[in-house]
Amino acid sequence: NNSSQLSSLPLQILFYVNGIYYIFYFLATLAMIIYKSQVFSYPDDFLAPDLAVLFLMAILEVPRLYLGVKGNLTEAEAPLGLSLGLTVGSVVLCLYLLLWQTYVLWADVVLNALLLSAYGLESGLKVTAIAAFVG
C-alpha cells in the first residue's frame, strides 16, 4: 500500500550504498595518507590534523547512518533531523579533506567528490522525507 508508507525507499538504498562506499573511502584515504607520508615530506604537525579529521569523520558516520536509517524506517523526523545535522558536519570534514589537506591527490579529489555528491543527494532526500513525515 503505497500511500500509507512514508519511508523513502531511495533514501534507504542510498544509506546502504553510503555505508559500503564509506568503508571503502575510509580505507582508501587512510592508505593514501600512509603512501603520502612515505613518498613526500609529511611533517608530523601536518599529518596529525589530516588523520584527526579522517577519524572524526568515521566516528560521525556511524551515528549519522544509524539515526538516518532509524528515522527513515520509523518515519520519525527527530532522528532524521539529527542525522541531517550530522551530515552537515560530515560535509564540512569532507570539504576539508578535499580542499585543505596537505597533499590532495587526484584520487583524493575523485573519492571526496563522490562522497560529497552522495551526501548532497542524501540531504535532499532527507529533507523530502522529513517534509513527508511532518506533513
Place this chain on the structure above:
Amino acid sequence: PAETRDGAQARARSPPAPVTDVAKLCVCDLLVAQCDVNCCCDPDCSADDFSLFTTCSVPVVTGDSHLCSQKAAVYSLDVEANPPERIFKLIDQVNPSIFCIHATNYKQALYLKSPEMPTPENFDQLLKKFGSSSFSAEPDSWNLGTDAQNPPDANETYRYEYGVPVQTEDAFLRLPSPVVSSWCSDANPAGFLVNQATKCIRSVSVEKCDSIQALSMLFYINSSILASVFQVNITVQSIVVQSLNGMRDLLNDSDVLRLPMVLDELCINVVLGVNYHITYTDTGEIIEAAAAFVLGAISKEALSIEQSFEISFTQENTKPVPLSGNPGYVVGLPLRAGFRPQGYPFPAGFHSNKHNQLTLLQSTSTQDCLAAQGARAPVLFGYNMISGCKLRITAAMKCQPLAQTLLDVLKGQSFPEYVASFGNSQAQDVLDWVPITHLHISEQRVSNPLQSSCQIPVSLGIEVKWTKYGSLVNPQARIVNVTATITTTTLRQLPSGRERIIPVTSSVVFTDISSPAEPGYKAWPTINIKLPFDFFYPFV
C-alpha cells in the same frame, strides 16, 4: 645610517628566494654574461650562437613530476632550418597517474627546507638542537684526568703492540723531535717497535744552562717505563763526551750522573744526543731500557744547539744483522763487504770489518787530507759519491811515508777484499761474494824521466757494476763486479821553502750492466689423449 645597516643585515640573514619559474630556470648556464655551448636555455645566447649548436644539453625543464599538471619548458634545435634555430615551447605536462598531486597546502612540500639562519636570539637553541659533542663549549670528554690512565693490575702483564706509545709512570717516553719548524718539541712519544731518529734545534743560553731541563741527563732517564709487573728503569749505557772542536771520547765510568754546569764561560755536560735501546720479549713486554748519551759543551756565543735522538728496539737474545736488501740491494742501503780469512778453501766464511761496510773518504770542513783521518762515509748502493781533500806538500816531505799516508787516507784503515753480491748474502756462501779488483793507473809525466820517480796516489775510483737479476716484474739488484782504481802521479822535488797543494779525490760510481730481459714463454699445453685400457672391452 642605522636603517640601511639593518636592511643589509636583514637581507644577509635571509637566503635568496628560489627560482621557480620554469621558463627562467637554466641549469647549463654556467658562464655569466657569456653564451654556454649547447645550452639552449641560456638567455645570453643570440640567434647566431644557436645556429652553431649541435644538440641541446638540457632538453626539458620541468618542476616536480608528481604534480598532475605542470608547466614545462621544452628546448630543441631545428636542424632542418638553415641556419639551425632554437625552438622554445612552454607546454603543460600532464601526469596521467591517479596518484598525482592535485594541490598542496604545505608550502615546502616539494622544496628542500631552507636552513634557519643563526641570529643572536636563536643561536643557543640551534646549538642545543644541532650541536653535538664536537660543537659544545665544554665537552664532557675533555677530562684533564684522562691522561693518567688506570694503572694496570698488578697481576696483568703490560703488553705493547706496534705503534703504541711507550708509557712511563707519568706520561710517555719522550723522543723530542721537530714539529712544523726545526725547534724541538718534547711532546713526541716513542712508539713501540718504531725505530726513529730525529734531530732538532733547541735554544740555549750559557747563563741559564743548568736550569734548562732538556739539556740535562736527568730529564731523559728519570722516568721509568711501565712494563710487565714491575717498572723498568732507564739505565745509562755509555757516555761520550764531545769537545768543542768535535772530538769524541768515550768515558770509562758511566755510572756517575753528569749534570750541566757553568765553567769558565762554557757550559759543560750538555746533552747533545740520546740513543735509547729498548729490549723486548717476543710477547711484547719491555724488559730493559738503556740510554747512550753524547754530552758536549756550549760556548757563550751559542744561541741554539742541535740535539739528535734515536730509539731502537731489539728482541731479547737476538743480535740483529741489518741486511742491505732481500735479496737484491735496495738503493740507499750500504754495501756489505768483508775479508776472507787465511786458510781458504776451508769453509770458514768471511769476516766483516767493524761495520761490514765499504767506506769512502768523507770530505770535512778543513779539507786537509792529513787532518781528515777517521771520518769516513759508507758507500750506499745506487748513490754515486765523490769526495776529496787537499794535500799540502812541502819540500821536507819524504815520498814513501807520504804515499803510504795517502793510501791510508783514500782506502781507510781496513779496506775490504770482498763485496756481497746480494743484499742478504750470508758469510758462509763464499760464491755469493765478489772480490774487489784493484787497478793501478799512473799518470806519467813526459818531462825528465831521469828524475827519481816517486808515485803518490791522488785518486781512488771505485766502480761497482751491477745487473738486474730475477723476474721481469720484480728485478733484484745484484753486484757483479767491483773495481778499485788507484791513480798515482809523480811527485816532483820541490825547492825548499816552496809548497804545493794538490787535490786528492775518491769516488764511487754505480753502473748498470743489465742485459736486456729475455721473455720466457710457457710451453704450449699438449693434448693428452689416452684411451682407457678397457675401452674396447667385450672385443679385446
